[in-house]
Structures are given as structure tokens and as C-alpha cells.
Amino acid sequence: MLEIRNFTKVYKGGKKAVDHFNLTVSAGDIFGFIGPNGAGKTTTIKAVAGILDFEEGEILVDGHSVQKSPVDCKKVIAYIPDNPDLYEHLTGIQYLNFIGDIFNVGKKDREERIAKYAELFEITGALGDLISSYSHGMKQKLALISAFMHKPKLLLLDEPFVGLDPKAALTLKNIMHELCEEGSAIFFSTHVLDIAEKLCNKIAIIKEGKLIEVGDTETLIKNQSLESLFMEVLENEK
Amino acid sequence: MKNSTLILLKTQFLNQSGLNDLRYEKDKKKKSRSILLTITMSVVVLILALYCFGMGYGLGSIGLVLVIPGYAFTLTSLLVMFFTIFKSSGILFAFKDYDMLMALPVKTTKVITSRFLLMYGMNLLIAFVIMLPMGISYCYWAHPQISFYVMWLIIIFVAPLVPMTIAAVLGSIISAISSRSKYTNVVSIVLSFALLIAFMGVSFNSGTLNSSEINVDQLASLGTMLSYKMTEIYPLAGLIDKAVCQYNMVALLAFLVISVVWYCVFVKIVSIKYKAINTGLTTHQTKSNYKLQSLKVTSPFYALFQKEMKRFFSSYLYVLNMGVGAVLLLATSIACFILGIDKIEQLLEISNIEYMVSSFVPFVISAMLAMSCTSSVSLSLEGKNLWILQTLPVDSATIYRSKMAVNVCILLPVSILSSLLMSLCLKVDIITALWMFITPLSYVFFTSVWGIFVNIKIPNFTWESEVAVIKQSISSMLGIIGGMIFGIIPLGILSILPDMDRNLLTGVITLVVMGITALLYRKVCVIKLPCES
Numbered sequence: 001m002l003e004i005r006n007f008t009k010v011y012k013g014g015k016k017a018v019d020h021f022n023l024t025v026s027a028g029d030i031f032g033f034i035g036p037n038g039a040g041k042t043t044t045i046k047a048v049a050g051i052l053d054f055e056e057g058e059i060l061v062d063g064h065s066v067q068k069s070p071v072d073c074k075k076v077i078a079y080i081p082d083n084p085d086l087y088e089h090l091t092g093i094q095y096l097n098f099i100g101d102i103f104n105v106g107k108k109d110r111e112e113r114i115a116k117y118a119e120l121f122e123i124t125g126a127l128g129d130l131i132s133s134y135s136h137g138m139k140q141k142l143a144l145i146s147a148f149m150h151k152p153k154l155l156l157l158d159e160p161f162v163g164l165d166p167k168a169a170l171t172l173k174n175i176m177h178e179l180c181e182e183g184s185a186i187f188f189s190t191h192v193l194d195i196a197e198k199l200c201n202k203i204a205i206i207k208e209g210k211l212i213e214v215g216d217t218e219t220l221i222k223n224q225s226l227e228s229l230f231m232e233v234l235e236n237e238k
Numbered sequence: 239m240k241n242s243t244l245i246l247l248k249t250q251f252l253n254q255s256g257l258n259d260l261r262y263e264k265d266k267k268k269k270s271r272s273i274l275l276t277i278t279m280s281v282v283v284l285i286l287a288l289y290c291f292g293m294g295y296g297l298g299s300i301g302l303v304l305v306i307p308g309y310a311f312t313l314t315s316l317l318v319m320f321f322t323i324f325k326s327s328g329i330l331f332a333f334k335d336y337d338m339l340m341a342l343p344v345k346t347t348k349v350i351t352s353r354f355l356l357m358y359g360m361n362l363l364i365a366f367v368i369m370l371p372m373g374i375s376y377c378y379w380a381h382p383q384i385s386f387y388v389m390w391l392i393i394i395f396v397a398p399l400v401p402m403t404i405a406a407v408l409g410s411i412i413s414a415i416s417s418r419s420k421y422t423n424v425v426s427i428v429l430s431f432a433l434l435i436a437f438m439g440v441s442f443n444s445g446t447l448n449s450s451e452i453n454v455d456q457l458a459s460l461g462t463m464l465s466y467k468m469t470e471i472y473p474l475a476g477l478i479d480k481a482v483c484q485y486n487m488v489a490l491l492a493f494l495v496i497s498v499v500w501y502c503v504f505v506k507i508v509s510i511k512y513k514a515i516n517t518g519l520t521t522h523q524t525k526s527n528y529k530l531q532s533l534k535v536t537s538p539f540y541a542l543f544q545k546e547m548k549r550f551f552s553s554y555l556y557v558l559n560m561g562v563g564a565v566l567l568l569a570t571s572i573a574c575f576i577l578g579i580d581k582i583e584q585l586l587e588i589s590n591i592e593y594m595v596s597s598f599v600p601f602v603i604s605a606m607l608a609m610s611c612t613s614s615v616s617l618s619l620e621g622k623n624l625w626i627l628q629t630l631p632v633d634s635a636t637i638y639r640s641k642m643a644v645n646v647c648i649l650l651p652v653s654i655l656s657s658l659l660m661s662l663c664l665k666v667d668i669i670t671a672l673w674m675f676i677t678p679l680s681y682v683f684f685t686s687v688w689g690i691f692v693n694i695k696i697p698n699f700t701w702e703s704e705v706a707v708i709k710q711s712i713s714s715m716l717g718i719i720g721g722m723i724f725g726i727i728p729l730g731i732l733s734i735l736p737d738m739d740r741n742l743l744t745g746v747i748t749l750v751v752m753g754i755t756a757l758l759y760r761k762v763c764v765i766k767l768p769c770e771s
Binding site for chain 1: 266267525530537540542545553622623625
């Protein structure tokens with residue numbers, strides 16, 4: 001579903017944020033992407049989402065190149081940044097309908113999915129209010145619903161659990177499982193190692209722009225915790 | 239501990255002025271853009287200063303030397319007032335870092351003072367650009383005593399205070415009234431436009447000299463009349479006249495005391511209601527009782543267009559600044575239609591005006607329409623929301639088209655209505671009437687395409703306040719001024735070629751504009767949406 005080949009990103013000023021990064025995410029994967037602050041997680045996710053230009057390497061989504069066929073890629077992707085700034089002058093339902101129109105989601109599917117996910121995240125009543133009146137958590141919930149609207153094949157989430165209350169976090173985990181069972185792939189970054197350990201079937205660890213560990217969660221952590229593995233790997237890489 | 243007002247002021251200045259971009263920006267493209275902006279602004283300031291000097295010199299050369307100080311002062315005050323009314327919302331009220339600032343252990347009066355001083359700094363530039371060169375021209379003609387120089391410098395620094403406060407009071411009243419309403423933005427916009435039209439009406443009435451009052455041969459009485467009219471518009475101008483021209487220290491002292499006391503009273507009063515106004519302006523009524531209803535499905539283009547329309551009408555600053563040209567044009571056209579050609583001829587004391595102005599009117603309408611260039615800031619206004627557009631599965635051209643379509647939809651009815659009213663008012667022949675419609679329409683499309691083109695080339699997504707994009711960005715200036723210049727150049731061409739067939743010339747110019755629009759449109763449609771780099 002997602003193939004990242006030799007992806008390198010050098011920011012203006014010469015800073016190498018990501019260095020010859022390779023990764024494959026298959027349909028059905030819940031892929032956790034972890035690393036310290038400034039390691040290159042957001043840069044990688046943004047490049048996959050088509051927000052960030054890059055000069056070296058190739059990123060393929062569902063067989064399409066992000067650089068050559070961006071619109072084809074975006075049709076099957078849903079991306080949520082770490083701090084979802086949404087259109088504050090729209091109401092929640094107007095925003096969801098806007099996303100539905102852009103992604104060509106049919107009327108019946110749209111209404112069913114909005115009803116289902118809004119109910120699960122308990123924000124149905126607030127959908128008629130302006131987004132500017134929403135709390136951070138509510139905006140996050142709305143962004144998540146908009147991401148699920150078109151049944152994406154690849155879900156890119158940057159720190160999706162930040163700002164969610166415990167119940168919403170559990171709901172999100174359940175939806176992630178459900179989507180993967182239906183054949184979608186999820187690639188998400190997180191600093192909450194407990195969540196990554198329990199939720200992901202695969203893990204990638206990035207440090208200073210380089211992939212230092214990747215594989216099945218169980219194989220990687222063996223008898224220890226993800227936290228211990230993470231600390232150990234970081235120490236060894238010094 | 240340092241003065242907290244100064245600390246706040248310094249931080250806000252660094253945040254908004256772009257000085258840090260010049261000093262610390264590593265991206266060479268962005269840095270050169272900042273340098274270009276600085277150079278452009280400096281050139282504009284220099285040209286304005288030269289223009290003001292020329293104005294003062296001109297007054298002096300026809301013997302109206304004593305009018306210069308009062309004239310410079312009144313002009314400064316009017317401009318400061320005009321610009322501050324529309325800045326108070328966004329700088330003084332409902333600014334983005336309000337929560338952060340109000341949480342600091344600083345008195346509300348100091349927060350207000352720091353915000354006010356920020357506006358003062360911007361307005362001081364206006365005062366210097368007008369009053370310094372006009373002061374120099376006064377010195378050239380009047381050879382004043384040494385005390386003039388000291389007084390004039392003091393006056394320049396104090397001049398913006400009262401007009402700023404008056405404007406901020408009006409702005410505050412508008413903000414206070416609208417903050418009590420459910421439809422905050424709509425109320426603000428309507429009140430501001432009403433104020434703007436009233437303001438222009440008063441200026442026009444007070445500023446128009448009735449020829450029966452003046453004996454042009456007696457320039458001395460013209461000077462007296464001008465001074466009288468200025469004092470009528472702005473009473474403090476009388477004090478300045480006395481202080482500067484007659485070296486009256488009491489007048490100067492009175493002016494200083496009035497200015498400072500007025501300012502202190504303003505800050506005190508506003509600080510009492512400051513939180514209430516800001517809370518009213520920044521909070522929204524929520525019902526939280528929404529029940530899912532049937533949803534309307536539209537095309538991606540129409541969804542983007544609707545979103546863009548809502549964006550325009552949800553922003554007070556956006557509507558006010560970009561709608562001003564269209565509103566003024568409509569008001570002028572209605573006024574002309576109601577007054578009728580005979581009354582206009584009578585007012586201007588020119589006969590057979592139809593032939594003279596009928597060929598100019600399409601371009602005057604066009605230039606005024608060009609002032610409402612919403613597309614020149616529409617991309618920048620995406621700001622932190624840009625990621626949404628960047629991740630949507632639509633091509634860039636559709637996004638640009640939706641932004642241009644908003645501009646066209648706002649201007650189209652105004653253009654047609656104004657053309658209709660003006661053709662009825664001027665009673666022109668059928669061919670001229672045709673151009674009266676076609677030429678402005680071609681400019682409607684040109685303005686929309688030109689605006690988005692400029693904004694794609696010079697975007698600013700990293701703003702804190704909409705003011706930075708709508709009022710202070712290069713793309714906004716180029717969008718509006720560029721479009722207006724395109725409207726004004728043909729006026730020059732028509733003036734220097736008086737013997738040519740007016741309709742033919744108008745037709746050729748209109749076709750050229752259409753051609754440029756088509757070329758720009760084709761260019762715009764293939765430009766990729768700006769990505770992070």
C-alpha cells in the first residue's frame with residue numbers, strides 16, 4: 001500500500017531531516033512510527049501525504065508515485081496532522097460535507113458514516129456549531145471523522161491520540177482495527193509507546209532521519225517492553 | 239523589572255514587522271522576498287514624501303505658505319483616522335495572541351497601551367511621511383524661527399494620538415455593539431461600511447469649497463477659507479496654525495494637553511470593558527443540539543467555492559477591506575443615477591459632460607472594481623489550513639478557479655448594476671453603453687485572475703493576524719494597486735489621444751485586457767499549489 005524508497009529530505013539551509021529512508025506498509029498493517037523529537041517522523045508523513053516536496057527517493061501509494069500522480073495518491077489517503085487546524089468559519093457538518101464532496105463520497109455512504117462515527121465520538125450534537133467553538137479534542141474527533149469518510153486505503157496519522165479523552169482514544173483504536181480488517185493500512189506516529197506496543201503489528205524506529213529498527217512488533221520486542229527496546233536502541237545508536 | 243509595556247511592544251513588533259525574517263531567515267528565497275518588500279516599501283514612502291513636499295511647495299508658490307502647517311496636520315489626522323478605524327479590530331481587539339497576553343501577569347491597561355503603541359508606530363510613519371516634507375517646504379518659503387523646528391517635531395510625534403483614539407473609539411463602539419449580537423461579523427461589517435460612507439460624505443461636504451464663497455483672484459482670502467475649512471473638519475488644526483505660524487506657546491500646550499489627556503481617558507475607559515468586548519468578539523454561541531439531516535451533495539469545485547464564499551463573509555477585515563471598492567462604486571453609481579446628469583453638470587459647473595466622461599466611466603468603474611481583489615489574499619488566508627487543500631484529491635487549477643470564482647461572483651452584480659446606472663445617468667448611445675458593460679466585465683475577470691496570480695507568486699501562510707495578509711502583504715498591495723493601474727492607464731491613453739474614436743480605443747483596450755486575462759489564466763492553471771520545502 002505504501003512504499004518508501006530511498007527517501008531523503010534536505011531542508012533549505014542544509015539540514016538533512018531524513019536520510020535514505022526505506023519502508024513498506026502493507027494492506028492490513030497498523031504501523032507505528034516512533035522516534036525522539038525532531039527525528040524526522042512528521043517530515044516523512046508529510047512527504048507521503050503530498051504536503052512536502054522532496055528531491056531524492058520515491059514514495060508510492062497504492063502503486064502511484066506521490067510526485068508524479070499526486071491526485072491519484074490523495075484519493076486513497078487520509079491524513080491528519082499533529083495539530084489539526086480546520087476551517088473555523090465552518091460548522092462541523094459543513095466541514096464533513098465539504099470533505100465528502102471533494103472525495104466524491106455518495107449521499108447514502110456519507111450520511112451513514114457521519115452518523116456512525118459522530119455517534120461513536122459523541123459529537124453529533126456539536127456538528128451544527130462553528131468549529132471555532134470546538135475544543136482541541138473535538139477538533140481532533142472531527143478531523144478523524146473526516147478522515148474515515150471516504151474509507152481510505154492508507155491512513156496517515158501524526159500523533160492521533162493527543163487531545164483525545166480515554167473513551168475517544170479507545171474508540172479510535174477500535175476503528176483502526178476495523179479499518180485494517182477491511183483492508184486499509186494505517187501508518188501513524190506516536191510518543192505513547194504503550195499504545196504502539198498494544199495496537200501495532202509493525203513498528204519502525206527513526207532517529208536523526210535514519211531508520212534504525214523496523215519489523216513485526218512481537219519479533220522486535222521479544223520478551224521486553226517497547227519502551228525498553230526503544231531506550232536500548234537509542235543508546236546503542238549514540 | 240523592565241517596563242512590561244515596552245517588553246510587550248518589542249515582542250509584538252518583532253513578531254509583526256518581519257524584522258526577524260530579515261535577520262534570521264535561512265531560506266534565501268524568503269529572505270530576498272523580505273528584502274524586496276523592504277525596498278518596495280521604502281521606495282513607496284520616498285515617493286509619497288516627495289509628493290507631499292511637492293504639495294507644500296505648490297501651496298507656497300501660490301502664496302498660501304501659512305496654510306501648509308494646518309494642511310499637513312489635517313491631512314495626517316484624516317489619514318491616520320481612516321486607517322485606524324479598520325485596524326482596531328485585529329490589532330486592538332480580537333487579536334490572535336489575546337489569550338496568551340491576558341494570561342500574563344500584566345495590567346490590562348498595559349496590554350492596551352502596548353497594542354495602541356504598535357498602531358501608533360505605524361501611524362507615526364504616516365505623520366512623518368506627510369508632515370516632515372511639508373514642514374521642509376514651509377521652511378523653504380517662510381524661513382521660520384528656530385522654535386518652529388522644535389515645535390514641528392513635537393507636533394509630528396503627537397499628531398496621530400487624537401485621530402487614532404477617535405478612530406479607536408469608533409472602532410470600539412462598533413466592536414462593542416457587534417459583540418452583543420449573535421451575528422458579530424455582519425453587524426461589524428454593516429456598521430463599518432455605514433461609518434465609511436458617512437466619513438467620506440462629511441469629508442466631501444466640508445472639503446468642497448463653494449465657488450461663490452471664494453474670489454479666486456484674492457489668494458489671501460482663499461488661504462483664510464482653506465484654514466477655516468480645515469478647522470471645520472478638525473478643530474485642533476486651528477491650534478496648530480496658531481502654535482506654528484504665530485509661535486503661540488499656549489496653543490501648543492493646549493494641543494499637547496488635549497492629545498495626552500484624551501489618550502489617557504481612552505485607555506482607562508477601554509480597559510474597563512476590554513475583557514467583555516474581547517470575550518464577546520471571540521466567543522461563539524453554541525447550541526450543541528444538532529440532529530443529522532439529509533446532506534446535499536455537490537461537485538468538488540462547488541464545494542470549494544462554497545467554502546471560499548463562507549470564508550469571505552465570515553471575516554470582518556476581509557469584507558471591509560476587499561469589499562470597499564465595490565461598495566463605493568455602487569454608492570457612487572446610485573448617487574449619480576439619483577442626482578442625474580443635469581444636477582452633476584450643475585454641481586461641477588461643466589456643460590456637455592456626457593461626451594467628456596462617457597468614455598472614461600468604463601475605466602473608472604473598472605479601476606474601482608479592481609480595488610475589490612479578494613483573490614489576491616485568498617490563498618494566503620489559508621494559513622494554517624493549507625494542509626487541507628494540499629491533501630485534497632483535486633488539482634491546483636480547481637482550487638484556484640474556486641477562489642477566482644468568488645471574486646467574480648462578488649464583482650459581477652456590482653459591475654452590471656453600476657454600468658446600468660451610469661449608462662442611464664449619462665444617457666449614452668448604444669455602442670458606448672455596450673462598452674460601459676463589456677469593459678468593466680473584462681476587468682472583473684482580469685482582477686480575479688491577476689489577484690490569484692500575484693498571490694500564488696507571493697504567498698504568506700505564516701501570519702498571526704489576518705491584518706498581515708489583508709492589509710499589509712505585498713500580494714494584497716499588488717493585487718489592488720496593480721489592478722487599479724490597469725484601469726487608470728487607459729484613462730491616460732484616452733486623454734493623450736483625444737482625436738481618436740473613443741469607442742474604437744475603448745474596444746481595443748478592452749480586447750487587450752481580455753487577452754492578458756486569458757494568458758494569465760492559462761499560466762495560473764498550470765501552477766502547482768505551494769508545498770512546504
